[in-house]
Amino acid sequence: MPELPEVEVTRQSFAHRIAGALIGSARLGKPLRWPLGQPAEALAGRRVRGVRRRGKYLLLDLDRGILLIHLGMSGSLTFSAGPAQAPGPHDHFDLQTDQGLLRLHDPRRFGAVVLVEDEADLVARKLLDHLGLEPLGDDFQVDTFHAGLRGRRAPIKQVLLAGDVVVGVGNIYASEALFLAGIRPTTRADRISLPRARLLHGAIRDVLSRAVVKGGSTLRDFSNAQGERGYFQLEAMVYGRAGEPCRRCGGPIQQLRQGQRSTFFCRVCQRP
DNA sequence: CTGATCGCCTGAGAGC
DNA sequence: TGCTCTCAGGCGATCA
Numbered sequence: 169m170p171e172l173p174e175v176e177v178t179r180q181s182f183a184h185r186i187a188g189a190l191i192g193s194a195r196l197g198k199p200l201r202w203p204l205g206q207p208a209e210a211l212a213g214r215r216v217r218g219v220r221r222r223g224k225y226l227l228l229d230l231d232r233g234i235l236l237i238h239l240g241m242s243g244s245l246t247f248s249a250g251p252a253q254a255p256g257p258h259d260h261f262d263l264q265t266d267q268g269l270l271r272l273h274d275p276r277r278f279g280a281v282v283l284v285e286d287e288a289d290l291v292a293r294k295l296l297d298h299l300g301l302e303p304l305g306d307d308f309q310v311d312t313f314h315a316g317l318r319g320r321r322a323p324i325k326q327v328l329l330a331g332d333v334v335v336g337v338g339n340i341y342a343s344e345a346l347f348l349a350g351i352r353p354t355t356r357a358d359r360i361s362l363p364r365a366r367l368l369h370g371a372i373r374d375v376l377s378r379a380v381v382k383g384g385s386t387l388r389d390f391s392n393a394q395g396e397r398g399y400f401q402l403e404a405m406v407y408g409r410a411g412e413p414c415r416r417c418g419g420p421i422q423q424l425r426q427g428q429r430s431t432f433f434c435r436v437c438q439r440p
Numbered sequence: 441c442t443g444a445t446c447g448c449c450t451g452a453g454a455g456c
Numbered sequence: 457t458g459c460t461c462t463c464a465g466g467c468g469a470t471c472a
Contacts (some may be wrong), residue, residue, distance in 0.1 A: 201448070202466090224466075241466055258450085276449045278466060294468090322443060329469080330443095337466055387465065388452085422468060427444075430463085438444075 169237040172303065172336025174378035174398065175224045178239070180425050182247035182270070182393035183219035189265035190215050197260035200272075201240060201280040205291060209439045210283065211235070216265065217253075223299045223335030226280075226354060233285050235263075236295065240278030246271050247393040259420045284297075289352055304380075314365035317357040323366075324360060325353035326427050337372060340385055343432045345371040347406045352440040353431045354424075378403070406432040 170178070194211040196204060210312035217229040226245075229272040230236040237245070261272040261281045272281060284292040300316065301308045316333035317324070327333055328342040337345060344388070346353050351364060360368065384390060384398030387408070391397050405415050410423035414434040424431050 174465075198449095238466080240449095243463070243465095274449095275451070276464090276466095278448065279459075320442080326443085329466085331472075339463065428446090429466095 170243065170340050170384075170390065171379075172204055172221075172224060172339030172376055173341070173382075173385035173400065175239060175336075176221055176304075176380050177384040177398065178245050179221050179226055179393050180392075181396070182245065185247055185249075186216050186267060186270060187391060188216065188217050188225060189228075189267035193242065193262075193265045194264070194270070195255070196281075197258075197261040198277060200260055200274065200277050201238070202282055202291075204281055205283050207375070211263065223302070223331060223336075225296065234287065236280070236282040236284060236292065236407050237272065238280045238295075239272075240274060240280070241281035242276040242389075243272055243274035244389070244391055245266065245393045245428050246273065246391075246395060281309060298332055300334045302333055302337065302378055302435060303334050303336055307367070310362070310366045310369045313369050314360070314362050315350065317360055320357035322357060323426055324351060324357045325352045325431050327357040327427065328372075329427075334372065336376065340354050340401075340404070341372075341379065342363065342389075343407045344375045344405055347433060347438060348375060349370075350438055352428065352438045354420055355440050382427050406434060408432065 183385055191211050191214050194208040196208050213323040215231040217231060220227040226237040247268050247270045247302045252269045255262060259271055259273050263270040282291060320327045325342050349368040353366060379400040382398055383396060384401040385401040386397040404420050409421045409432060412421050414421055414437060417436045419434060419436045421432055422435055
């Protein structure tokens with residue numbers, strides 16, 4: 169579910185409410201993708217300073233350590249004050265604070281919660297070091313982006329998904345950004361000229377930032393930490409629209425598979 | 441180095 | 457109704 173916009177929307181929906189909170193206790197449900205790294209009890213007594221995002225990871229800065237949270241494919245967070253509901257079968261992590269309960273709901277359990285002492289921690293480095301440029305940040309410039317595509321013979325769609333050139337672009341927004349840039353998803357990344365890289369750079373920033381404004385995409389059950397759904401899926405130009413008319417030229421949207429993932433594109437509006 | 445595959449999990453929907 | 461199959465927003469590990 170969650171790509172950069174959904175993770176950022178989630179962050180914005182609870183960062184200000186959890187800032188300064190004192191952790192009373194933590195609870196783990198079924199195992200997630202990686203172990204917490206320490207007993208859940210180790211979180212008690214720590215204080216939450218704030219919440220950052222790196223790619224699709226949320227980083228809860230504590231007065232001692234950092235709690236890394238990844239939503240995987242099906243994860244969502246809620247943060248609620250007042251009496252806590254009993255955890256459901258898919259609620260696999262709770263962080264009880266004096267300002268509310270942060271709860272991770274993740275049916276498929278591809279998500280993770282990892283406690284590290286700092287960003288130099290080996291596990292933190294394994295997860296974060298290889299990540300590419302932040303697409304909404306100042307470092308994401310056309311020339312560095314274009315340089316990152318050099319030497320990449322793989323299809324541009326898959327290079328975007330890999331996340332080592334630019335982070336946060338998942339399966340929905342990769343198709344959407346390539347449509348906006350007029351680039352065929354199968355085009356080899358290293359064959360993209362500087363002018364087309366400029367178009368793609370702009371398209372990535374555009375689609376991700378507009379998706380954040382719309383609260384992300386709710387295809388099935390995504391909601392932010394206040395339980396609110398996203399609406400960007402209503403504006404999708406190609407994703408999930410196989411066989412339907414292109415919103416630009418009217419031709420049928422095509423679907424293909426790249427690396428076990430569905431890709432959607434318009435063969436008229438997107439050139440190789 | 442890069443690229444292609446493989447799993448990790450559960451649930452929904454299609455087809456028989 | 458109930459079974460089997462395919463697919464779903466991610467991504468690290470492994471092998472060529």
